[in-house]
Amino acid sequence: MxxxxxxxxxxxxxxxxxxxxxxxxxxxxxxxxxxxxxxxxxxxxxxxxxxxxxxxxxxxxxxxxxxxxxxxxxxxxxxxxxxxxxxxxxxxxxxxxxxxxxxxxxxxxxxxxxxxxxxTGSGVLASALGMDKFMQQKLLEASGIAVPRSLVVTECEWRQHPGAVRDRIAARFSLPFVTKPTREGSSVGVTIVGDPALLDDALEKALAWDTSALVEEYLDGTEFSCIILERHGVPEVLGVTEIHPQDIFYTYDDKYMPGRCRKFTPPRTIPGDAVEEIRREVVRAYRALGFRSYGRIDGFVLSDGRVLVTDPNSSSGMAPSSFFFEQAAEAGMLPSMIAGELIEGAIAIHKSKKGPL
Ligand SMILES: Nc1ncnc2c1ncn2[C@@H]1O[C@H](COP(=O)(O)OP(=O)(O)OP(=O)(O)O)[C@@H](O)[C@H]1O
Ligand SMILES: [Mg+2]
The missing domain is CATH 3.40.50.20 (Rossmann fold)
Known part of the structure; x- marks a missing residue:
């Protein structure tokens, strides 16, 4: 032996x-x-x-x-x-x-x-923030990270004062705008509202999933997604993927039906300086929300070059075609290697915590 x-x-x-x-x-x-x-x-x-x-x-x-x-x-x-x-x-x-x-x-x-x-992944508070699109926007804004303009509609005010809610939205947003549940994922309950007659249905669709909905300005730009992996306490960007959905936006089907959506890692049309800006902003967002271990942070690059963070997630899909494994492959890592690194990194993070993560 x-x-x-x-x-x-x-x-x-x-x-x-x-x-x-x-x-x-x-x-x-x-x-x-x-x-x-x-x-x-x-x-x-x-x-x-x-x-x-x-x-x-x-x-x-x-x-x-x-x-x-x-x-x-x-x-x-x-x-x-x-x-x-x-x-x-x-x-x-x-x-x-x-x-x-x-x-x-x-x-x-x-x-x-x-x-x-x-x-694996973040602790209690950071996970909750990764899920709550309203709260995360407040924190990102406070850290100087650009996010879409938005307002929140509670189910209670929508049921009691629908006219006032419609007026408030019309005063803040021109068409199209976006409605979504405050806390969901996989594009569930998301609508791009291009006609005022569709607003009521769009809010109902979002409120079917949560007790509040978010209304956001529509971003006309190129969508991206980045996996961040924490290595020895330092969040590192694994890769930047540029997304070209087949639908009007990146829908559930686009996300999970094989061959539906075109994705490029590294980006194909986003200019180099914008890619550098994305890399900086996603790490800043990771830190601002207190994420640990890993995360997946999505956003848009607008035609004027501005980079906005739209969806910081404290976890990521892990299917073979997920951003997590695609970006790992692009970085030269086999699935077993990246999974092992994630586990070992998380074990080290939990060893050094004082109380809950
Ligand atoms: N403000 C916006 N402007 C334009 N498109 C948007 C906007 N917000 C969301 N979208 C589109 O809707 C999709 C889903 O929205 P979002 O990223 O907020 O949801 P999610 O359900 O948390 O998704 P995920 O499963 O990726 O975490 C986005 O990938 C994007 O294509
Ligand atoms: Mg999300």
Whole structure:
């Protein structure tokens, strides 16, 4: 056995599924992480969260199911229910592959903090900020980072004073403008409003997902997305991807249907000085929101060269075609390498924290 060091494998719980509108996206992410973890260093433990928020350790046969409903149907027979308080006996580390509400908004992070299980991504507050488009804009603005002009409409005021809400929007925005739920992802509930007659429906669509909606000026420019990976405490831009949606905007289908949308890493039409500006601004946004471990920060470059941050996310899709793995590939990293680096970086971050992250 000379020269052979036997290393204890880290049991990595890959948490997937969940309670949000993005549970199917999460299944794709989790499956891809499961497939790509280096088995010599990590023991992947797939942990499925069902639509009640209960956790189940599932066999690999269930990981490869097409939908979360297919998995849910087979849980009782083929999976093992694990109570929250027992999760720490099953895993040493949590790779959060959940997206959206309860998944990257601070909820699961708070649970993992209580259980003393280290995890990928940001802590409770930064995750909540990454999800709340209204609050993040306030903080980014205060840090001198350009964001779209916006106003918030609560469900309560819309139900009680719809006329006043319509007037307030008309006074602030010319057509087109954008409506979206304050806290959602994957473009769910987003509308580009090009006709005043469509406003009511657009607000209803956004308010179906949250108790407030955001109305934003429409940005006519080129969209970009950047993965930031924290290395030894320093946030580094993994890559910049330029996005050309097929739809009028970057819709759910554009995001997840293979071959729908054209993406260029590195950017093809964004000028070099704007790319440098993007790299600076996304790191500033990462720091302003207190993100840790990694994040995905999206924005627009306008025709006058201005760079705006529109959507800082404290987590990222992890499917094979995601920005995370595409930008890693462009940087010369195999999926197993980047996944390993993310885990090791997160473990180091959790080792040095004082109280919750
Ligand atoms: N102010 C805007 N001007 C123009 N287009 C916009 C604006 N806001 C959003 N969009 C379009 O709508 C899409 C979804 O909006 P946004 O990025 O806010 O949502 P999200 O649901 O958080 O997405 P993700 O899953 O990428 O986190 C964007 O990718 C963009 O194409
Ligand atoms: Mg988002």
């Amino acid at each position: 000379k020269g052979f060091i036997l290393m204890e494998r880290i049991r990595v719980g890959i948490i997937l599924g969940g309670l949000s509108s993005e549970k199917e996206v999460s299944l794709n992410s989790g499956r891809n992480v499961f497939d790509n973890l280096d088995r010599e260093r990590y023991e992947p433990v797939p942990v499925f969260m069902n639509s009640d928020g209960a956790l189940w350790i599932i066999p690999w046969q269930l990981v490869s199911q097409n939908t979360t409903a297919d998995i849910a149907d087979r849980l009782e027979r083929e999976a093992g229910r694990v109570a929250y308080e027992d999760l720490g006996r099953e895993i040493d580390f949590a790779f959060i592959a959940l997206h959206g509400k309860y998944g990257d908004d601070g909820c699961i992070q708070g649970l993992l903090e209580m259980l003393r299980i280290p995890y």
